[in-house]
Amino acid sequence: MNVSKFSGFSGRVALLILPLAGIIVCASAGTSVQANNAFDAIDVVRAIAVQNEYPNGYDRDLFPHWKDIDGDRCDSRQQVLKRDSVSLPQVDPYKCKVIEGDWVSPYDGGKWTDPLDLDIDHVVALKETWDSGAWNWTTAQRQLYANDTSDSRTLLAVTDNVNQSKGDKDPSNWLPPLDSYLCTYLGDWISIKARWGLSMDQSEAGRVRNLLAASCAGLRVAAWPVAPGGIMGFIVTTPTTTTSTTTTSTVAPTTTTLKIRNTPLVVVKVGDFCSPAGLRGIKNGRSYTCSRLSTRGVRYKDNRARWRLG
DSSP states (O other): OOEEOOOOOOSSOEEEEETTTTEEEEEOTTSOOOTTOEEEHHHHHHHSOBOOOOOSSOOGGGSOOSOOOSSSSOOHHHHHHHHHOSSOOEEETTTTEEEEOOEEOTTTOOEESOGGGEEEEESSOHHHHHHTTGGGSOHHHHHHHHTOOSSTTSEEEEEHHHHHHHTTOOTTTOOOSOGGGHHHHHHHHHHHHHHTTOOBOHHHHHHHHHHHHHHOTTOEEEOBOOOSTTOOOOBOOOOBOOBOSSSSOBOOOBOOOOEETTEEOEEOOTTOBOSSTTOEEEETTEEEEEESBOTTSOBOTTOOOEEEEO
């Protein structure tokens, strides 16, 4: 059974997948969750909204990147270079600049000792992120994504020209040349999208599902920490099982009320005004977003937010 990698679990908050409901599940710090929990990839895919992309207005500068956002004096590029070196890297202690190390690019198996031969890849590229929902984030939230090292799936050190061939493509038109990495790549892709509440378009979702069925049957993905910056998905506490002390029978699992953080998940009336923008809701098992833009990316005339599908 395949399990996609993850080494950044904090142990404080974890996202899970509830297979029966097909939605993202969040367990708070008070809930008993093991860091090695893993979930069927197909259930993660089902949790991701499928909708048209919003291709307008992207600019790379909208995602301030290679920043030191955790105050350790190392920017995110240097942090990933240090993390992904298979040997102890040589680092300038004054500028936190990685000078030399040993890297194996997961996309193609290329081996490198000079960091100049490596790009730090946003597995879900910045433009793809914008098109899939980050257009509705604040600049501060986009900066958190662009420099995220709290989940090792977000950023990877890879061969520079392979990364350049990937560009901003999704799995419908680019896959890593190293066949043995395919399932890990797909698991990472859907985990990132689910964690950050990003959608998939029809061709992307179809291709991912077909690849999972044909090449990665049984793939499971590890739990991930809640995305920073208040970016929220669907949240529900973990199902619990109670065993009787007088018999050997087990009470069926029960699920608590759906929540967004500590607020009950809104059951929406489609087209109604809503607040604040970015709030998530549900109706008949389908996910909705409180947004000032329609599903086609057109801003509502009165600039008020309404519930829309996705």
